[in-house]
Amino acid sequence: MFKAFKKPQKTEIDIEKNVPRLHDLFSPDGLEERFDMLALGASKYCRVYVLTVYPREISVAWLDRIFSLGSVDLSVHVDPIPDRKIVYKLTEKVASAQAQRVVDMKAGNILRLPYLENVIGDLESVRSAIQTNRERMFYVTVVIALHAFSEEELERKSNILDDILARNSAYLRVLVMRQVDGLKSALPVGNLVIQDYNRNLTTGGVAAMMPVSNPDLSHPGGVFIGYSMFTGAPVFYNSFIGPPHLPNQHMACFGFSGSGKSTALKILVARSTLVGIKSVIIDPEGEYRSMVEKLAGGEVVKIAPGRPTGINPLDLETEEEKDGREVINITDKVSEIRALFSAVVQNSAGRGLDPREAAMLEESLREEYDFRGIKSNPDSLYEPGGKSEDGKHYISPVRKKMPTLSDLYKRLIAKPGCSDLAVLLKPFLAGSSLGMFDCQTSVNLNAPVVCFDLSDIRDEFTRFYATFVVLGWAWQKFAQKERHVRKRIVVDEAWMFMKYNESAEFLEIVARRGRKHNTSLLVASQHIEEFLGREKGRAVISNCATIMLLRQSPTVIDDVVEAFHLASGARRYLEDFVPGECLLSLAGATTAVRISFTQYEQPFVTTTPGESAV
Numbered sequence: 001m002f003k004a005f006k007k008p009q010k011t012e013i014d015i016e017k018n019v020p021r022l023h024d025l026f027s028p029d030g031l032e033e034r035f036d037m038l039a040l041g042a043s044k045y046c047r048v049y050v051l052t053v054y055p056r057e058i059s060v061a062w063l064d065r066i067f068s069l070g071s072v073d074l075s076v077h078v079d080p081i082p083d084r085k086i087v088y089k090l091t092e093k094v095a096s097a098q099a100q101r102v103v104d105m106k107a108g109n110i111l112r113l114p115y116l117e118n119v120i121g122d123l124e125s126v127r128s129a130i131q132t133n134r135e136r137m138f139y140v141t142v143v144i145a146l147h148a149f150s151e152e153e154l155e156r157k158s159n160i161l162d163d164i165l166a167r168n169s170a171y172l173r174v175l176v177m178r179q180v181d182g183l184k185s186a187l188p189v190g191n192l193v194i195q196d197y198n199r200n201l202t203t204g205g206v207a208a209m210m211p212v213s214n215p216d217l218s219h220p221g222g223v224f225i226g227y228s229m230f231t232g233a234p235v236f237y238n239s240f241i242g243p244p245h246l247p248n249q250h251m252a253c254f255g256f257s258g259s260g261k262s263t264a265l266k267i268l269v270a271r272s273t274l275v276g277i278k279s280v281i282i283d284p285e286g287e288y289r290s291m292v293e294k295l296a297g298g299e300v301v302k303i304a305p306g307r308p309t310g311i312n313p314l315d316l317e318t319e320e321e322k323d324g325r326e327v328i329n330i331t332d333k334v335s336e337i338r339a340l341f342s343a344v345v346q347n348s349a350g351r352g353l354d355p356r357e358a359a360m361l362e363e364s365l366r367e368e369y370d371f372r373g374i375k376s377n378p379d380s381l382y383e384p385g386g387k388s389e390d391g392k393h394y395i396s397p398v399r400k401k402m403p404t405l406s407d408l409y410k411r412l413i414a415k416p417g418c419s420d421l422a423v424l425l426k427p428f429l430a431g432s433s434l435g436m437f438d439c440q441t442s443v444n445l446n447a448p449v450v451c452f453d454l455s456d457i458r459d460e461f462t463r464f465y466a467t468f469v470v471l472g473w474a475w476q477k478f479a480q481k482e483r484h485v486r487k488r489i490v491v492d493e494a495w496m497f498m499k500y501n502e503s504a505e506f507l508e509i510v511a512r513r514g515r516k517h518n519t520s521l522l523v524a525s526q527h528i529e530e531f532l533g534r535e536k537g538r539a540v541i542s543n544c545a546t547i548m549l550l551r552q553s554p555t556v557i558d559d560v561v562e563a564f565h566l567a568s569g570a571r572r573y574l575e576d577f578v579p580g581e582c583l584l585s586l587a588g589a590t591t592a593v594r595i596s597f598t599q600y601e602q603p604f605v606t607t608t609p610g611e612s613a614v
């Protein structure tokens with residue numbers, strides 16, 4: 001007898017055992033289906049809806065509004081309907097409407113005839129669009145899954161969702177007792193289990209159903225600046241959107257030479273004019289001219305040594321008081337001019353104005369305004385119509401000529417003991433190389449974009465003087481006017497402004513006080529260390545809710561990562577970015593964006609020789 005011999009079994013090694021699979025990555029911890037919601041493990045709840053009533057008129061990306069709720073899945077299932085089926089169906093409907101029209105006509109039921117004619121017209125135009133390949137028809141099902149961390153939060157969000165849809169005349173249905181099927185249909189696997197809520201739409205209708213923007217990076221009323229490098233979604237930025245998105249409207253942009261700062265600024269400024277944002281650009285390199293000239297109403301003011309610019313620092317404007325009254329603030333103007341000449345004399349003669357000189361300067365300026373009868377009353381800026389100095393006749397009141405620096409000089413020189421001070425002012429009079437502001441104002445204050453081109457100024461001191469006057473002008477005459485208008489002061493190559501205490505202080509003032517005047521400061525600089533290393537520079541940065549970081553030079557990357565509290569992974573991006581790629585930090589929330597311009601904009605926004613229109 002043989003004893004059955006059992007061969008020992010070979011144990012197979014399962015190398016895939018306990019290896020996480022794809023579904024492990026997205027499947028919930030658990031699933032409990034309730035009447036009208038799902039519990040997906042601990043503290044996670046979900047309610048699934050289907051869109052049943054569609055708005056009569058829809059605009060592109062109309063469903064994007066629901067993303068403001070956060071944690072929403074939107075699933076749009078699109079199935080083409082064969083053309084022959086739809087043409088047959090439409091023909092059937094046209095025939096039935098035409099038959100009805102004949103019946104109504106015979107019965108004398110004329111009230112319904114216009115309605116039937118409209119229906120027939122609509123049906124025929126859709127049918128002809130399909131027959132000529134201009135349109136196609138699709139079955140569309142829209143499934144929305146709303147997520148929350150508690151049942152109360154889910155209820156609250158559900159109410160808001162209903163409101164958002166109701167505002168668009170649309171209606172959702174909760175998938176009662178079919179929540180699991182709903183969830184399966186909402187997953188991005190193309191498995192539509194809910195088959196009974198489809199609706200037919202034309203190509204345009206389907207396109208309008210598609211979400212366009214990333215909710216975190218899409219501000220209502222914003223301008224398109226480029227695409228998210230993570231999701232490819234378009235980015236719409238609105239610096240004036242306000243809290244909770246952005247606490248203020250200021251932006252600082254840093255990156256090394258050629259990283260794309262000026263291009264980004266030009267794109268933002270040009271597109272912002274389309275939504276009514278006015279801009280003043282301080283352009284040390286003369287790169288913005290071609291873009292500004294291209295914009296309707298854009299004005300370029302070239303500031304060149306010895307040439308009158310059309311800006312008179314002694315010019316007065318009315319200001320709006322808190323109670324809405326308009327006044328002329330002569331005291332502020334007088335102290336502004338004293339500060340201007342203290343700074344200028346300090347940087348040219350190496351000494352400030354002594355108290356006596358400062359007092360004489362103020363007194364002379366007041367006398368100049370008095371001489372012209374200009375007081376705090378806005379009417380005192382005008383004289384009655386009639387024959388004026390230039391020999392012309394005016395019917396309405398005419399704006400008085402303002403005192404100029406030459407007038408101020410003449411008054412000073414005639415005063416005993418002021419000749420030293422007058423000598424200090426002499427280089428700033430017309431005819432001298434620094435005399436560009438000894439003139440009457442002629443710059444158009446109502447232009448949507450004004451660009452001050454400083455590129456013809458070579459020496460440091462002239463540049464300092466010019467920027468100081470221009471910045472003062474921008475703050476006084478532009479930023480502080482028209483509170484209801486959104487305005488922007490753009491300062492490119494802002495590191496130059498950090499070099500002098502006075503111009504650095506100016507940027508700090510705009511950053512601190514611009515918000516109250518509805519004015520945004522937009523600074524760009526390649527030398528971030530000029531900002532981080534100075535108190536005023538750090539104050540400007542800390543007042544900018546938006547920070548744009550393009551490619552950085554390896555020497556400053558550590559400082560940048562530390563100063564903006566970036567994650568260590570950001571370092572790689574900042575090192576590797578190509579021109580136009582940036583980290584955009586919106587009140588601390590950071591993402592990577594590729595700034596993008598159209599073919600049409602290219603010649604006006606780029607600076608590479610050959611590409612540029614300059």
Ligand SMILES: Nc1ncnc2c1ncn2[C@@H]1O[C@H](COP(=O)(O)OP(=O)(O)OP(=O)(O)O)[C@@H](O)[C@H]1O
Binds near residue numbers: 263594596
């Ligand atoms: N968003 C972009 N997409 C594609 N190319 C870009 C983009 N931005 C900039 N560039 C390219 O990089 C070049 C330099 O850009 P830009 O003049 O804006 O740099 P910059 O940072 O202002 O340099 P600099 O500090 O020297 O003024 C442009 O002429 C263009 O060719």
Ligand SMILES: [Mg+2]
Binds near residue numbers: 261262263492
């Ligand atoms: Mg530049």
